[in-house]
Amino acid sequence: MVLELQKPRPIWQIMFSTHHTDVGLLYLITSLGFLFLGGALALAIRAELFLPGAQIIGDAMTFNRIFTVHGTTLIFLFIIPFASAVGNYYVPIMVRYKDMAYPKLNAIAFWMIPPGGALIWLGFADFTWYATPPYSIISAPGPAADMWIFGLKILGISSVLGAINFVVTILKCKHPDMSIGQVPLLAWSFLSSSLIILVAIPTFAAALLMLLTDRLGVSGFFNPAMGGDPIAYAHLFWFTFHPEVYVLVIPAIGMMYEIIPRFSRKPIYSYNSGVFAFVLLSIVGFSSWAHHMYATGMSFTEKTVFMVGTLAAVPASAMHVFNFVATMWNGRIKFLTPMMWSVGGIALFFSAGAGGVANAAMPLDFTTHDTYWVVGHFHLFVMGTIAFGSIGFFYYMFPYVTGRMYNETLGKVHFIMSFVGTVLVFFTQHVLGLYGMPRRIFDYPPIPEWIAMNQIATVGAMIIGVSMAIFLANMIYSSGKGKLANTEDPFGVGGKYYYPFEAKNPSH
Amino acid sequence: MGGHSNWPEWIYIGVVVALMVWVGAEAWEAERLVEHVPEDAETIIVTGQQWFWTFEHEDGTKEIGELHVEVGKAYKFEIVSTDVNHSFNIHDYVVLMDAIPGRVNTVWFAPTDAGTHDIQCREYCGLIHYNMRGTLIVEEPHS
Numbered sequence: 001m002v003l004e005l006q007k008p009r010p011i012w013q014i015m016f017s018t019h020h021t022d023v024g025l026l027y028l029i030t031s032l033g034f035l036f037l038g039g040a041l042a043l044a045i046r047a048e049l050f051l052p053g054a055q056i057i058g059d060a061m062t063f064n065r066i067f068t069v070h071g072t073t074l075i076f077l078f079i080i081p082f083a084s085a086v087g088n089y090y091v092p093i094m095v096r097y098k099d100m101a102y103p104k105l106n107a108i109a110f111w112m113i114p115p116g117g118a119l120i121w122l123g124f125a126d127f128t129w130y131a132t133p134p135y136s137i138i139s140a141p142g143p144a145a146d147m148w149i150f151g152l153k154i155l156g157i158s159s160v161l162g163a164i165n166f167v168v169t170i171l172k173c174k175h176p177d178m179s180i181g182q183v184p185l186l187a188w189s190f191l192s193s194s195l196i197i198l199v200a201i202p203t204f205a206a207a208l209l210m211l212l213t214d215r216l217g218v219s220g221f222f223n224p225a226m227g228g229d230p231i232a233y234a235h236l237f238w239f240t241f242h243p244e245v246y247v248l249v250i251p252a253i254g255m256m257y258e259i260i261p262r263f264s265r266k267p268i269y270s271y272n273s274g275v276f277a278f279v280l281l282s283i284v285g286f287s288s289w290a291h292h293m294y295a296t297g298m299s300f301t302e303k304t305v306f307m308v309g310t311l312a313a314v315p316a317s318a319m320h321v322f323n324f325v326a327t328m329w330n331g332r333i334k335f336l337t338p339m340m341w342s343v344g345g346i347a348l349f350f351s352a353g354a355g356g357v358a359n360a361a362m363p364l365d366f367t368t369h370d371t372y373w374v375v376g377h378f379h380l381f382v383m384g385t386i387a388f389g390s391i392g393f394f395y396y397m398f399p400y401v402t403g404r405m406y407n408e409t410l411g412k413v414h415f416i417m418s419f420v421g422t423v424l425v426f427f428t429q430h431v432l433g434l435y436g437m438p439r440r441i442f443d444y445p446p447i448p449e450w451i452a453m454n455q456i457a458t459v460g461a462m463i464i465g466v467s468m469a470i471f472l473a474n475m476i477y478s479s480g481k482g483k484l485a486n487t488e489d490p491f492g493v494g495g496k497y498y499y500p501f502e503a504k505n506p507s508h
Numbered sequence: 509m510g511g512h513s514n515w516p517e518w519i520y521i522g523v524v525v526a527l528m529v530w531v532g533a534e535a536w537e538a539e540r541l542v543e544h545v546p547e548d549a550e551t552i553i554v555t556g557q558q559w560f561w562t563f564e565h566e567d568g569t570k571e572i573g574e575l576h577v578e579v580g581k582a583y584k585f586e587i588v589s590t591d592v593n594h595s596f597n598i599h600d601y602v603v604l605m606d607a608i609p610g611r612v613n614t615v616w617f618a619p620t621d622a623g624t625h626d627i628q629c630r631e632y633c634g635l636i637h638y639n640m641r642g643t644l645i646v647e648e649p650h651s
Contacts, residue, residue, distance in 0.1 A: 060635050128632050134609060135592040139558075139634050224610030230593055231608060273517060295595060296606045297613035300543055304536055311528040318524045322517055357528070361535035363542055366604045370595060370630040436599030438630040441638035445626075 018103035023110050024088030025401065030113055031081035032394075035387075037121075038073035039468055041066050046425075046461035049454045052446045060442040064126040065144070067440060071129035072148070075248070076155045077117045079382065082390045083251035084110070084162050087190045089397060090258075091166060093498050094187040095174035100165050109165065112158035116151045123147030128440060130237060133222035133230045137214045149212050156205050163194035163201075184498070185274045189254025192278040193247045196285060200247070204240035207233055234293050242289035246281050249349075249381060252389030253278075253320050256342045259396055260324050262493055263339035264331030269323050277319040284312045294365045303362050310360040317353050321346060334493055337411030341392025344419045348384025352377060355430060372453075373433025376426040384422050391418075391471075398478070399485035406482060410474040417467035424460025428453050545616045549582040556587070556594030556607035559636035561627060573642045575627065578649045582618040595631035598644050606631055619646040 014022050045067055048057045057063045088106070092099055100106045125148035127136040136145055170191045174183060183191075211233070213219040220226020222233040261268045268274065287309030294303050324346050333339065355377045358364050368374055391414075398406050432453035437444060444450055489497070552575070553564040563571045577583055587596050589607035597604045598617070605615040627642035 060638060064632075064635070064637075126634075132593060132632055135632070135634055139592055224608075229610060231611070270514060270517065273514075295604050296608060297611060300539065303539065307535060308532060311532050314528050315521055315524045319517070319521065322520050326517070357531055361531055362539040363535060363602075366602050367599075369604060370597075371599075436597075436626070436628075438597070438628055440632040443638045445641070 016107075018099075018107045020088045020092050020100045020103070020106065023100075023103075023106050024085045026110050027081045027085035027088060027113075028394075028401070030110075030117075031078050031085060034073050034077035034081070034117065036468065036472065038070050038078055039465070041070035041073070043461055043465045045070065046458040048442070049444070050458040051455075052444055052451065054443065057442070061126060063442040064128075064440070065124045068125050068128050068148075069120060072120050072152075073117070074382065075129065076152070077113065077120070079248050079386055079390070080155075080159060081110075081113055082394075083190075083193070083248075086186075086251065086255060086390075086393055086397070087162075087166055089400075090498055091169055091187050091190050092173075094184045095170055096178060097169060097173040097175070101168040101173050102165050105161055106165050109158045109161035112154050112161075116154035116158065119147040119151030119154070123151070131211060133211060133214065133233045134224060134228075136211060137223050138225070142215070146212065146215065149208055149215075153205065153208050156201050156208070159197050160201055163197035166190045166194040167198070181275075185257035185268065185271065185278075186251075186254040186498075188275055188278050189250045189257070192282040193250040196243045196247050196250075196282050199286070200240045200243040203236050207236035207240075210236075231293070231296055234296060235290065238289035238292045239286075242292065243282075243285040245378075245381070246285040248386050250278060250281065252345070252386040253349075255389045255393035255396075256324060256345060258498070259338050259342045259392060261327050262495065262497075263336060263342075263491070264328045264333050265493055265495070266327055266331040269326035269329075273319050274323055277316045277323075280316040280319075281313060284309065284316065288313060288360075291360055291365070294362060295369050307360050307362055311357065314353065314357060317349070321350055321353075334491070336491055337406070337408060337415060338392045338396035338491070340412060340415045341388050341395065344415060345385050345388030345392065348380050348388060348422065351427075352380030352384060355380065368433055370439055371433035372429040372437045372439055375439050376429030376433060379426045379429070380422075384426065388418075388422075396491075398475075399487070399490035402479040402482070403485055403487065404478055404480075404482035405485045405490065406478040407474050410470055414467045414471045414474065417463050417470070421460040421462075421464035421467065424463065425457045426460075428456045428460065432457070545584055545614070546582040546618070549584040549616050549618075551584050551586055552577075554585045554587045554596050554607070555590060556596060556629065556633075556640075557590040558592065558634055559629070559640040561596070561629075561640070561642045574645060575642065576645045576647060577619055578647055579619055579622055580649055582616060584614055584616040587613045587615065592633050593631050594629045594633050594640065597628050597630040598625055599628070600625040601644075604630060619644075622646050622648050 014025060017023070044057060048055045048063060057066065088100065123144035125140065125144040127140040127145060131148065170183060170187055210219065210221040214221055214223050214228070220228040222228045222230050224230065257268065257274060288306055290298065290302065290306040291310045359368055359374070359377060395406060395411055432450065435449045435453065437450050550566050555562040560573055563575045585596065585605065587605050587607045589609045591609060594607040595604060596607055601617045601619065603615055603617050605613045607613070623646055625644040625646070627644050629637060629640035633640065
């Protein structure tokens with residue numbers, strides 16, 4: 001599929017293909033489409049919160065629906081499919097196999113995403129991405145809520161199928177001459193995150209079914225009126241979704257492991273510590289889920305256990321940061337767009353992690369929990385780390401997908417504006433949280449500090465919005481009219497790329 | 509790996525682990541003190557429902573949306589909900605505890621100065637979540 005736009009094929013040939021680069025292309029385009037849709041909702045939220053009182057969104061229900069769909073979209077329809085896109089392009093090449101292990105399963109996993117996305121967008125539920133019971137059972141309006149549940153069900157199955165494919169491809173289909181200790185770190189990141197998916201997702205799959213039957217009134221697992229307990233849902237949900245945080249972040253770290261050494265023109269400082277940190281994160285990631293639930297009335301002992309489990313994940317993340325810095329140390333660094341995004345992402349990853357330590361400390365959590373601090377904190381991960389790593393990697397693979405170079409200056413402008421915007425929005429939201437503003441609110445009282453912080457955050461969001469428009473224009477223009485890429489070494493950094501130009505596609 | 513020495517990374521990991529142990533120990537000690545409810549604390553039953561707060565004092569007085577307390581006394585909140593999850597929050601006093609239907613959660617505080625403070629809901633509870641607010645009025649002791 002290399003050089004897609006230079007040798008055009010009818011679109012159905014790509015859509016019905018099972019070749020890993022074609023499925024990767026489908027994942028790529030879908031995920032970027034949802035990035036822009038989800039981002040547009042974020043801009044609407046920020047515009048609404050610019051001042052107290054209703055601004056552009058008429059009523060609270062619409063606002064609640066918007067932030068629910070914003071979160072659901074960017075997590076399940078941008079971050080996860082984008083990682084799958086990268087994995088599809090690179091994992092088979094990196095383990096030197098002709099395709100994914102199960103090409104048809106691969107295509108099926110992709111084709112579950114459009115119906116899942118359609119259910120979420122056509123339903124437009126309002127019960128937050130956490131689908132909080134008993135609200136979601138007794139109060140949330142249908143059919144939006146039911147459509148969300150089915151949408152998530154489909155996306156969850158898609159994730160599991162994709163994970164099975166990655167695990168088998170890496171462990172069973174790697175070239176016989178290649179030991180597992182020679183598999184590149186990007187592929188290792190997919191192995192770790194896929195194993196986490198396989199262990200974590202079934203729990204949420206069960207919880208979704210229980211939520212659905214509760215809504216139908218035939219069961220009462222999470223409905224106190226029928227003897228159930230909403231806290232049970234909290235445990236099931238976070239048992240899946242705290243590890244899922246690592247599912248989201250690990251592939252982004254893996255992408256940085258591909259970019260940082262290449263643009264520093266040095267080998268990675270320590271391959272072994274990268275592998276060790278991935279494996280360690282995938283294990284200790286399961287020991288921290290209830291740190292989301294300190295304020296639900298947990299006992300002192302429970303809180304202590306989960307605080308220790310959460311803090312235990314910090315050294316593993318810190319090892320990655322060390323590895324990146326040590327790799328760049330004394331390197332001949334070439335700060336092209338992909339490298340800038342990766343380095344920016346690492347800086348924000350460090351900040352997000354530092355804020356996470358404060359959340360994990362029990363007494364401090366009661367100040368920050370469910371305030372804008374938390375919103376700022378996890379957005380530094382999902383936007384600052386994961387989206388930055390992903391967008392940087394997208395620039396990196398752009399010449400491979402299109403055969404042309406993007407406009408370097410616009411790429412750098414995109415990065416600088418996004419970085420400034422991200423700092424303005426999400427660092428400010430940390431402070432706003434310390435002033436006590438709860439998350440998920442449509443309107444707020446005119447407290448001067450709240451207004452000032454919200455306005456700074458909104459300005460930052462608009463800067464990101466403009467930079468994303470520049471990004472879109474750059475992509476559209478460059479993919480058709482950009483400078484032809486030097487396919488052997490598009491970035492002029494030398495060395496052997498994992499650019500699969502020779503990937504054989506039967507339909508070519 | 510290359511065969512180069514890895515001692516900087518070990519020192520760094522050691523520093524990170526030591527920091528985490530320190531944070532954990534401090535948090536454990538602080539939380540242990542914070543959770544210790546004074547024995548003479550007066551009980552106030554706090555009920556969250558869509559979308560307002562009701563307070564019931566030990567003497568049976570009920571208040572809606574406003575809560576009057578006195579400087580120098582300790583109060584224990586017993587927090588319940590009649591419909592969906594809420595979270596009872598007096599941010600100025602770092603009072604935060606979820607109101608979960610079917611459960612009674614407790615948290616305590618002792619106001620130090622007279623004045624008014626905001627009470628709010630910090631857990632998403634539907635349409636008017638954003639305006640599920642109240643006022644805490646701390647008064648000088650009556651006697």
